[in-house]
Amino acid sequence: MSRSIFTAAAVAALPLLLFPFVLHAGAAGKGDNKPQQSRGEQVFAQNCSRCHVPPMSIPPRVTGTILMHMRTRARLSREDEQALLHFMAPK
Amino acid sequence: MRWNYKKLMLIGLSALLTAQAAHPQNPDENGTSAGYTPVLSGTFAYVQNSNAGVTSLEPEIETVLLVPFSSHVLLESRAEFTGFFERQFQTSGPYVGKVFKNVDYAQVEWLANTHVIAVAGAYLLPFGLYNERLGPLWIRNLQNSPITDLIGTRPFGIGDGIQLRGNAKETDAYSIQYSAYFSARSSINQLAASRLAGEDASIYLKHPHLEIGQSYQHTLQEHQINSVATYVSWQPQQTPLDLKAEFDRSFYGEGYWIEPDYMFTQVPWGSAFFRHLQFAPRLQLLHPLNGGGNSLPTKNTQEFDAGLNYYFRDNFRLVSSYGRQFQQHGNENIWNFGATYRFIWPLWPGRK
Numbered sequence: 001m002s003r004s005i006f007t008a009a010a011v012a013a014l015p016l017l018l019f020p021f022v023l024h025a026g027a028a029g030k031g032d033n034k035p036q037q038s039r040g041e042q043v044f045a046q047n048c049s050r051c052h053v054p055p056m057s058i059p060p061r062v063t064g065t066i067l068m069h070m071r072t073r074a075r076l077s078r079e080d081e082q083a084l085l086h087f088m089a090p091k
Numbered sequence: 092m093r094w095n096y097k098k099l100m101l102i103g104l105s106a107l108l109t110a111q112a113a114h115p116q117n118p119d120e121n122g123t124s125a126g127y128t129p130v131l132s133g134t135f136a137y138v139q140n141s142n143a144g145v146t147s148l149e150p151e152i153e154t155v156l157l158v159p160f161s162s163h164v165l166l167e168s169r170a171e172f173t174g175f176f177e178r179q180f181q182t183s184g185p186y187v188g189k190v191f192k193n194v195d196y197a198q199v200e201w202l203a204n205t206h207v208i209a210v211a212g213a214y215l216l217p218f219g220l221y222n223e224r225l226g227p228l229w230i231r232n233l234q235n236s237p238i239t240d241l242i243g244t245r246p247f248g249i250g251d252g253i254q255l256r257g258n259a260k261e262t263d264a265y266s267i268q269y270s271a272y273f274s275a276r277s278s279i280n281q282l283a284a285s286r287l288a289g290e291d292a293s294i295y296l297k298h299p300h301l302e303i304g305q306s307y308q309h310t311l312q313e314h315q316i317n318s319v320a321t322y323v324s325w326q327p328q329q330t331p332l333d334l335k336a337e338f339d340r341s342f343y344g345e346g347y348w349i350e351p352d353y354m355f356t357q358v359p360w361g362s363a364f365f366r367h368l369q370f371a372p373r374l375q376l377l378h379p380l381n382g383g384g385n386s387l388p389t390k391n392t393q394e395f396d397a398g399l400n401y402y403f404r405d406n407f408r409l410v411s412s413y414g415r416q417f418q419q420h421g422n423e424n425i426w427n428f429g430a431t432y433r434f435i436w437p438l439w440p441g442r443k
Binding site for chain 1: 122125126127128129130155157162202206223224225229230257261295297300326402405406435437
């Protein structure tokens with residue numbers, strides 16, 4: 001298989017693969033900002049799944065440590081880290 | 092300078108005790124129940140690989156040690172213990188092999204403020220999407236790394252020196268992240284690095300969940316080559332799709348990969364089974380430049396992979412994939428079957 005055929009196939013396949021998802025995402029519209037969603041929940045939903053399956057639970061006594069690690073790795077702001085702490089380990 | 096594992100373990104234990112003395116956990120200090128207990132996290136993985144008919148068994152333990160000294164200073168390190176066993180005569184005979192031990196990084200972080208995190212030590216090079224973010228065994232959806240992951244990360248994959256990173260600007264609509272680093276040439280056993288400098292920056296659009304980024308690196312020794320990467324990551328809100336794509340180029344080659352991973356959570360029937368199932372296809376191409384080398388193939392290489400992963404829980408899954416690699420000297424089939432398990436163990440007693 002030549003390089004050009006492979007590239008053409010890749011370029012052609014991508015829109016076909018993505019088209020239904022783009023349509024679906026667009027049709028879903030702007031109902032994204034659920035008013036009941038806390039800032040911590042929003043930060044969690046927006047950031048964790050960018051790289052991995054979000055964890056279902058983390059023991060509260062290590063949540064601070066894990067979020068320091070994730071703040072560095074994901075380059076989160078201090079405000080996002082605080083929002084996640086309140087969401088993942090409420091008092 | 093020669094490091095061995097007893098020394099590293101001793102340093103880790105000393106750091107752990109010092110951390111507890113300096114910063115006894117105080118879960119209520121920020122109005123939450125979050126504690127700052129040292130953690131040993133990581134992955135147990137077992138993958139059976141078949142490449143062009145040659146089978147290898149690859150058990151692996153990847154450990155990440157996190158030791159906080161306050162809510163602003165963190166020591167972290169990752170080590171890998173990888174077994175590699177093949178039949179003595181490739182397709183026949185008993186399995187023989189050995190276990191490789193490797194320290195991936197060891198760094199201290201100072202989380203100064205919302206814009207600046209200073210990192211010192213041996214750090215993973217923040218180049219492209221893969222090396223720093225998608226590399227861990229429990230995160231990667233296909234067990235083989237993309238071929239172009241070798242660009243900007245070889246020969247060592249780490250930098251020894253300093254790095255500044257953080258969140259440059261954040262609004263309700265977007266955030267901009269950056270990393271800038273300098274590495275000295277080093278021959279420390281397990282932590283060797285090249286003399287180089289580089290940066291990575293990305294913008295994340297919050298509503299469409301779309302991230303666009305680029306990386307640049309310049310080596311400051313020998314050939315003094317430039318490496319660049321541009322990448323996209325997109326997770327549409329109403330569709331369980333995770334699209335990632337990256338283009339890389341250096342003196343030794345250029346190429347791209349595209350990986351649109353899909354969780355079958357929207358299948359209208361059999362949801363008890365399908366919502367745990369993930370399809371992970373990847374298309375990639377590498378074109379060597381100037382003869383290739385520096386770990387890159389010397390011939391044009393194309394590869395298509397299709398993976399199926401089943402998540403029993405968020406931290407335990409079965410992984411499988413089939414790949415077909417096309418090269419000028421012949422094509423190969425690549426099969427992977429295995430499992431990954433992610434663990435998080437507090438290293439200090441604390442309140443439940």
